[in-house]
Amino acid sequence: MTDLAPLSTPSGESTTPAAPVEHMKWWGWGVPGVAFHHEDKPEFAPFVKNAVGLDLHAAQPLEQPDFGALDVPASIAPDALREALARAVGEGNVRDDDLDRVVHTYGKSLRDLVRVRAGDLPRVPDLVVYPADEDGVQRVVDAAVAADAVLIPFGGGSNIAGSLQPDTAETRPIVSVDLGRLDRVLDIDEAAGLARIQAGALGPAIEAQLNPRGWTIGHFPDSFTHSTLGGWVATRSSGMQSDKYGDIADITRGLRVARPGGMLEVRAVPSASTGPSVREMVLGSEGRLGVITEATVQVHRIPAKRVIHAYFFPNWKAGSAAMQAIAASDVHPSVTRVSDARETGFSLATSKERRGFSALAQKGLFTVLRKRGWDLDQLCLSFIGYEGEPSTVAEQRKAVERIVKAHGGIGVGTGPGVLYDQKKFDTPYLRDFLLDRGAGGDVSETAAPWSRIDGLHDGVIAAAEDAYRRIGRKGWIMCHLSHSYHSGACLYFTFAFVFGDDPIAEYDTVKSAVQQAFIDLGGVPSHHHGIGVEHAQWLPDAISGQGVAVIEGLFAATDPGRHLNPAKITR
Structure with a gap:
């Protein structure tokens, strides 16, 4: 075991203010100074005009919202609670x-951003606390419950459910x-490939601490x-390379959770037969079982080679069939992604202007595809990733490309x-650009399941287009x-439209149509974004009324006072 950092401060919680924790913009995604720009993407404005009817050359972007114009409800925290929390984490680490x-009021869904920009703040946290270690978290939990207060855990603030x-x-x-x-990698068991990491560590901080020692979490x-x-743990997150590394439920082996009166601990073992899985109960629990303080996760040696190849398929069905064949084969790419024709058009439209040989090469390729009889309006772009030793990457790629060729791809x-x-982490900035x-x-x-993938794809698009007709807006949806899994796949849809007079009501119409189509066509309310409140109404369809009753019974038994992020997942 390699010790990387102390588990807690030697003398307990600091009484001085912590160094500021960097948060995202209160009105949007990311940090100030970073934004999506379209001026260097000549095809983007015409694409947007065709897709949703928005003329980017004529549209005047809104200025940064004025925080001073917000009417923020006053804190109702009593002095006794403030004092108890100050004793728990230090006076300077309790903010109001x-x-x-x-x-700390909202996440970053479209609904969240529309509401916060409009100053719609019916209820905000009364206090924000910044514990420095696990002991501090436990003291906060106990103090809040003793005062009959409600606790909502907060990580990066990126949740959209x-x-x-x-x-x-x-x-x-x-x-x-x-x-x-709580942002440290605490230690690494190199023999087991396990790392203990504090729950507040952001993705880049995790990799920055693991990589110099030759490791990656792969999430x-x-x-x-x-x-x-x-x-990630609280919402059962999936990552872009989950085909190889698994999603966070596969990666997470051990857990520590601060609960009223004590710490819940799940040992990090490969497998266990210890009754219903408490580990699984915590995964996806969204704070309703306590505050996750750390997780022991599987880590992997940084691969000697990592490469992502692009492929074109003549249409969606060919691309999805190829992904199914890859999933059923003996090869294990790190990424198996294919965009439908709509999203492929979007991807091409967000590319910078090609010049010289690059432009000629693309034009030549498209000419060849037309001669082969391809309808370029149905073109589907795929990304497939390979990792490992160079010889392994070569073998995997060779096997995958036989499958690609068999399904008409190039x-x-x-x-x-x-x-x-x-650019894989930049997409959320585009939402703010549109907003x-x-x-x-x-x-x-x-x-x-694979047997439903193509029907689900077509049905969801039809449902969204019907919703756009009902609200009288020109809209777009792509996927x-x-x-990919042995038995099926995740489909990820993006939808957009220009707001009318009631943005939230219009959004609800489209979002509900998409979600209901998931249920009607054999899918689930969410693959990796969680349930929260956005998807709660469809939970009984996914796990049955009795399933919901089991979850509600769990929450009622473990949090009878409803102190732990109540009214999420179930009411």
């Missing part, structure tokens, strides 16, 4: 300023527990830059894959197959 409280927002009907004090100071969700290990090299790898110009964009994802 308006900015801190607003930052409503898991962070306080219940508007809650009359008790609400405390947001920000885990941002890279879209939100990687601004999400934490604890958040390879187009590593250039698009390099660009995809560089600044009066349009909304959001995502929904599901999973289903990619993001994760």
Whole structure:
């Protein structure tokens, strides 16, 4: 075991203010100074005009919202609670300023951003606390429960399922527990390939601590830059390379969770027969069983070679069939992704202007494909990733490309894959770009057996288009197959439209149509974003009424006072 950092401060919690924890913008994704730009992408404006009817050349982007214009409800935290929390974490680590409280009110879904920009703040946390270690978290939990307050754990703030927002009907004090100071890799068991990591560590911080020692966690969700290990565990996150490394439920072996009166601990073992799995209960629990303080996760040696190749398929069915064949084969790529024709068009439109040989090569390729009889309006772009020793990568690629060829696909090299790898965490900035110009964009994802994938894809698109007709808006929906399994796959949909008079009601119409289509066509409400409040109404369809009763019984038995993030997953 390699000791990397002390488990707690020697003398307990510091009484001085912590170094500021960096948060995302209160009104949008990411940090100030980083944004999506389209000026260097000549095909993007025409694409947007055709897709949703928005003229980017004429649209005047909104200025940064004025925080001072917000009417933030006053904190209702009593002095006794403030004093108890100050004793738990230090006076300077209990905050009640308006900015801190607003930052901790919402996640980053479209609904969240529309509401916070409009100053819709019916209920905000009354206090934000920043414990420095696990002991501090435990003291916060015990103090809050003793005061009959509500606790909401907060990691990076990237959630898009409503898991962070306080219940508007809650009359008790609400405390947001920000885990941002718990950001260390504590130790590595090199023989077992296991790392103990504090729950507040952001994705980049985890890799920055693991990589110099030759390790990687292999978990890279879209939100990687601004999400934490604890958040991944709490929502059963999946990453872009989950085909190889597994999702967070596969990666997580051990857990520590601060609960009223004591610490829940799940030992990090390969497997166990110890009754119903408490580990599985914590995974996806969204704070309703306690505050996750650390997880012991599987880590892997950094591969000697890592490469992503791009492929074109003549249509969606050919691409999805190829992904199914790859999943059924003996090869194990790190990424198996294919976009439908709509998303392929979007991807091509977001490319920078090609010049010289690159432009000629693309034009020549498309000419060849037309001569082969391909309808380029049905073109589907795929990314397949390979990792390992060079010889293994070569063997895997050779086997995959036999499957690609058998399904009518062709390879187009590593250039698009390099660009995809560089820009894979930037997509959320595009949503803010649209929102600044009066349009909304959001995502929904599901999973289903291979036998239902193509029907589900077509049916969800039809449902969204019907919803656009009902609200009288020109809209767009596109999809990619993001994760492959032996029995099925995840389909990840992105939808967008220009707002009318009632953005939230219009969004609800489209979002509900997409989610209901998931259920009607054999999918689930969410593959990796969690349930929160956004997807709770479809939970009985996914796990049955009795399944919901079991979950509600678990929450009622383990949190009878409803202190732990109530009204999430189930009411």
